[in-house]
Amino acid sequence: MDKKEKILATALRLFVADGFHGTPTSKIALEAGVANGTLFYHYKTKEELMVALYNSIKSELANNILSFVQAEGFITTRFKNIFIHSVHWALKNPEKFYYIQQFNFSPHLVKVPRGVFKQQAMPYTQLIGEGIRKKLLRQQPVELVTALFNGQVYGIYQYLKAADLDAGEQEKKINDAYDMVWDMLKYM
Amino acid sequence: MDKKEKILATALRLFVADGFHGTPTSKIALEAGVANGTLFYHYKTKEELMVALYNSIKSELANNILSFVQAEGFITTRFKNIFIHSVHWALKNPEKFYYIQQFNFSPHLVKVPRGVFKQQAMPYTQLIGEGIRKKLLRQQPVELVTALFNGQVYGIYQYLKAADLDAGEQEKKINDAYDMVWDMLKYM
DNA sequence: ATACAGACCGATTAATCAGTCTATAAATGT
DNA sequence: ACATTTATAGACTGATTAATCGGTCTGTAT
Known part of the structure; x- marks a missing residue:
């Protein structure tokens, strides 16, 4: 290293x-x-280090997700995979997940160029946009669906972190949570 | 003052x-x-000021919500009111809402006694627990339902903050979001 | 009048820490 | 071999700042 x-x-x-x-x-x-x-x-500066760390974690996460989005399969399957996989990633990388929030709620966030966020949200945005167009997902702005989706990843993570379940129970809860998310976001 | x-x-x-x-x-x-x-x-110290500020905001928020929970009406109505009202509070107090997150993801959080959190979550916990028992809400742990509920308040807030809608559209989106949350959490 | 309490003041201090500077050592190219 | 760039080292410093402290001011009780 x-x-x-x-x-x-x-x-x-x-x-x-x-x-x-x-x-x-x-x-x-x-x-x-x-x-x-x-x-x-x-x-060059401490802040530059903080920003570099943030960017490195964000792009690691984005690449990780991207590999799932690009996988074959139905939109609905990929959608589910992203959810499950995001939660798993957060559970396996709690420090990185925490750091992202810590940085997001710091005055240093403005040092990250605007475009980077759009760029990294692309995989989500595209898939969700397609899901909406094909009437698999709610007829709502893609940003709203994305925000609620992300809110859910965060919500289940918070629950699991506090609940301290064994691996099997944890997996079951992630699936339950996804079923609930799906009921929230699916086309009706 | x-x-x-x-x-x-x-x-x-x-x-x-x-x-x-x-x-x-x-x-x-x-x-x-x-x-x-x-x-x-x-x-006495800078950190004591930070903690005092956090506690003051948290209890202001808790009292605010509490006044809604105690209101008359069906559980389902109160449930909806909490959601709507929480989002409104966040929109009206963006600095306070932001500060809570900032503090939550700081090393100073541990300075807040454990019990305070349980205490302040009570209104939610009780109502949601009752909703689950009466089979109005999903048969899941109250902590999970609470976490997903909170995740949603946060999600819609993030969306609204970025979307910059006019008052009418905003209200409509909050209601849409609630309908979606309800589809996620209601008993099926 | 006198005594007391406690809110308030602001100059001072002791410590911390981001960032610099100078000096080498590796690596890379010519 | 030689020159040049890149990487590493760690002692040093100047500026910043949390916290202190001796003292003032105001109101109130005696």
Whole structure:
């Protein structure tokens, strides 16, 4: 693992544990096993590091989802896959999932160019748009359907995080939650 | 408005605009029109101020909702009222709504005693629990139903914030969203 | 009048920390 | 071999800022 990545990984762990303000760059460097100067060689400022971390997580997530969207199959199946897979990703990467929210509700969000969001939402937007056009999903703005869909991924995640179920029960609840989401979003 | 409240109000504005780290206590004091020492007279530390602000907003919100829950009427009507009213509150108090999320995804959250959350979730929990028992809502854990319900308030808020509709259209979308939520959560 | 309480003040301080600087060492190209 | 770029190191600093502290002011009870 090269130093640049090591810095990112360490920053993720510390930022989530202690917050942006609570983690000095010196601590990140120390725990990443690099010198202070090295950190600032790769990232000009602390904020640049924070933004780079955000972007790296976001695009990892986007690529991950994209591989599912592109898979063969009916729209409805792909729709379900995205939901299930998103929840799984969040459960497997709780720090990354948390970091995204932490960053989203920080004044640093504005440092991310507008277009990046549209770009990364594309897979969702396209699939949902197609679903609406083909009358598989509600006749509502694609942004509304997307927002409610995302709200649901977040909602079930919060529940599972607190509930502490075993793997089987957890899987069942994710499926139950999806059935409910489907009842909310399907064409009627 | 007494100084203690003025400090809270100013802190809210600045914390939302510039983040916790980005707003020095001296700036809060200055813009609140009080001396530096006064701020620390009322709040022993900066973090204590942050927590106090969080608690004050949370209980304002809880009281606000509570007044609706206690209103007469069918469970289903009250359920709908909570949804609609929560969205309205968020739209009318965007800074407070934002601050809650900001604080929720900060390392300071642990400074809030566990019990406070259960306490403030009570109105929801009780109503939803009753709805489930009376087979008006899905036969799922009350925590799951609550989480999905909250996810939806958040989802529609995000949509409305970005969509910039006029008052009439906005109201219509809130109602549409509620109908969808109802289809998700109602007993089948 | 006198005593007391507690809200308020703002200059000061002690500590922290983002970012710089200078010096090497690797790697890469010629 | 030599030159140039890239990567690494870590000591240092200047600015910032949370929190303190000694003291003032105002109202109220005695």
